[in-house]
Structures are given as structure tokens and as C-alpha cells.
Amino acid sequence: MSTASIPKCPMCGKPRSAEHAPFCSTRCRDRDLVKWLDDGYAIPAEPVHPFADSERDDAV
Structure with missing residues (x-):
């Protein structure tokens, strides 16, 4: 081999x-x-605002 x-x-x-x-x-x-435990691996993505979903729900 x-x-x-x-x-x-x-x-x-x-x-x-x-x-x-x-x-x-x-x-x-x-x-x-x-x-893995030190968050050394990550999937690249755009940062997300932590309240983005809740602000949208309040407007409806």
C-alpha cells in the first residue's frame, strides 16, 4: 500500500x-x-443583531 x-x-x-x-x-x-471547546471552529456568517427577530415581532 x-x-x-x-x-x-x-x-x-x-x-x-x-x-x-x-x-x-x-x-x-x-x-x-x-x-471545539474554545470555539475554534465556526461557520462564517454575517453578524446577527440579538434583538432583530423581537423588533420585527413587535411591529406586527
Whole structure:
């Protein structure tokens, strides 16, 4: 099997381990978890005013 067909760890790029899939190690798995918990991942979007919906409901 060539190294090109082995999926890589999304954190460091090393070949991933079946035990820690999709990561290569516990360290990379934990780094990903910390990134999620620290709001490191986000979907790009326009900021929304927190009262935008309630102001619209009051006008009706």
C-alpha cells in the first residue's frame, strides 16, 4: 500500500491510526477537542443583531 492512499490526520498531516481515527494519536484527538471547546471552529456568517427577530415581532 502506498503512503498516498493512507488518510492523513487533520491536525498534523501524519498517517492516521485506526485506534484514534481520524487522528494519528491521542494528542491530536485532544487538540481537536480543545479547539471545539474554545470555539475554534465556526461557520462564517454575517453578524446577527440579538434583538432583530423581537423588533420585527413587535411591529406586527
